[in-house]
Amino acid sequence: MADYEIFELGNIVLQSGLTIRDARLAYKTYGTLNAAKDNVIVYPTWYSANHKDNEWLIGEGMALDPTKYFIIIPNMLGNGVSSSPSNTPEPYDRGRFPRVTVYDQVRLQHRLVTEKFGIEKIRLVTGWSMGSAQSFQWGASYPDMVERILPFMGAARCSRHNFVFLEGVKAALTADAAFKDGFYDEPPRRGLRAMARVYAGWGFSQTFYRKELDLKLPERPFGGRPADVPWNYSSLEDFLVYFWEGFFLPKDANDLLSLLWTWQHADISGDPQYGGDFEKALAGIKAKAIVMPGSTDLYFPPEDSEYEVAHMPNAELRVCVSDWGHFAGDPRGTSPDIAFVDAALKELLAS
Template sequence: MTQLSKAIGRPLLALGLALQLGAMQLAHAKEALPPPQQFAQLGAFKLENQTVIDDCALGYRTLGTLNAERSNAIVFLTWHNGKSSDILGLLGPKGLFDPAPYYVVVIDALGNGVSCSPSNSKTQHGPAFPAFSIRDMVASQHRLLTETLKLNHVRAVMGFSMGGMQTFQWMVSHPEFMDLAFPLSGTPRMSSYDQLFWRTEELLMVSDPDYAQGHYKKNPPLAAMQLVFSMNFNTPAYRVANTGPKPEEFEKFWQETIAYDPDNADANDWRWQARAMLTQDIGVPVTQADGQTRRSLEAAAAKVKARSHVVVARQDHLVNPKPALDFAPLIKAGSTVLESDCGHLAVQCEIDRLRPIIERLLDQAAGSLNTPR
């Protein structure tokens, strides 16, 4: 069993913990110090709901060197409660793509515990932290790239899971900013199934007395929420065949699942990012004939300029693939459907299938670059 499979066998409060891919991928590379954690100081960051995050700092790491034409930058966005350090293991000759020819900027999303978050805010700690959206994440990232790194255009924007949701939003919010958009297991709009799953998770959290409505002194174990997450992360077939446990080992697995784990993501960070996902809809507001304003994916598609390729997993129980597949033809995007029984983990299970697709599209994007910015 791989280290990743062992990690999946434990209860998982955050997708970032579920996808500890670094050890698996970096084992194939020469040992090297990871790129340092850096921060862009955004100050008082105003959100789309008109509230303000005090002293907002956005975390990021960079790999490689920006070329003289400033045309080889790639932006990679974090998953739900994932951190930039987690992403590093996805990149490399055995990863999603070889970063060697590129200048890769990996950005910690708002609320992940590294960037400004409920857990690390001094003036808006815990439940006092403002609610933010995926659009706010993208707005903060745009400021980091343009103000701190002085980048006005990049080769590609990509991300997995919630990172894929951010990628879809980038395509609409800043359509001229990238040549290629590559959302992996993301969605442009939450389906009814996604709403059911993530709202159930949130209900399990807020119903747990240890959560104390976010005013806990110690990060709560949230056993029921972790169990439901663990049930849905993979398919039943994958869990039985790969992550177990064997029937005779189940009691040990159960006790470990419901036990307190100091490595779990902060519960308020988890909830704030989950709430951002629950409100995700890249549709552009359009007034209908009945006078009601609704978000239109067709109007959003009309704004998209980047070459795009959509990747989904057929058996994904965390992010339903249908909205992304429905959106792809609206923007004339290519698509890849992963068919394994790995569930949300299919991107990792089929990484050898994805790598040549990603690298080919990155090469093609290089041939269609706009005038260097």
């Protein structure tokens, strides 16, 4: 049985001008909405992830404590659970699935929050990586509704350098002859393995590999494998195959490409009220914010966050000093930096 619920969106017109008919937004909630409806946390998903992949940051005694807060995890369109290339009927199936912006994603999440639950105020929006982009977008698009944001290891827009990295990922995946412009008969496994190899050089930092931290990971499996299955890595090649290729092979290639496009075109000024003015959009975020880059993140360097915070009226820059690169915000709870993220969330929620 599914461990999530579906919010029926009906026919939705995207920023592209295309329509997804009978669109579905999958979500899961944790905790209980109080009578005042003021204990709400929205916690969006990251690239390729679903709601289960966000659960590492939720728990009693943690900042995202379901005994105190009503936590909503909305699944992004394109992630294989909400409306996606892999589950949408013709003619917008597979390689023809419409392009979805971060603004589209958050606008639909806003419908869920307001129409389904009647919520008028959100105590906090937080997220890692693409979840971070959605956190910024929530703050910019609904400044009078969102009280706090804590985007970690992410950005309010995709930088030019980040865009180029993603072009390499896309090229590796689509070069597989089995891909067939997105209308493949069998999964393009060679392309998925190549994509994983490209990704491996970016997810962790140079320091992570120099210190051979891939061979010293905490004893908790990344892929949710049973605890009694051997998982520690015997060599760098073993890490590349078992960790990275093993992560991407089960995923649908078109879903990955759909979310990759969303990532590449992330920009909070895409909200029509800002007309493409990025600094105006940053200034429009009224929420109290802690913006948390990772010190060695190759995707989202602290310099980009410094620029964002300089143009936000109520924001603090708090760098997570870590050797783990982008995975300082590790979605499986293996990073030693989890306590740093959790402590900042607790501080912000208590403020």
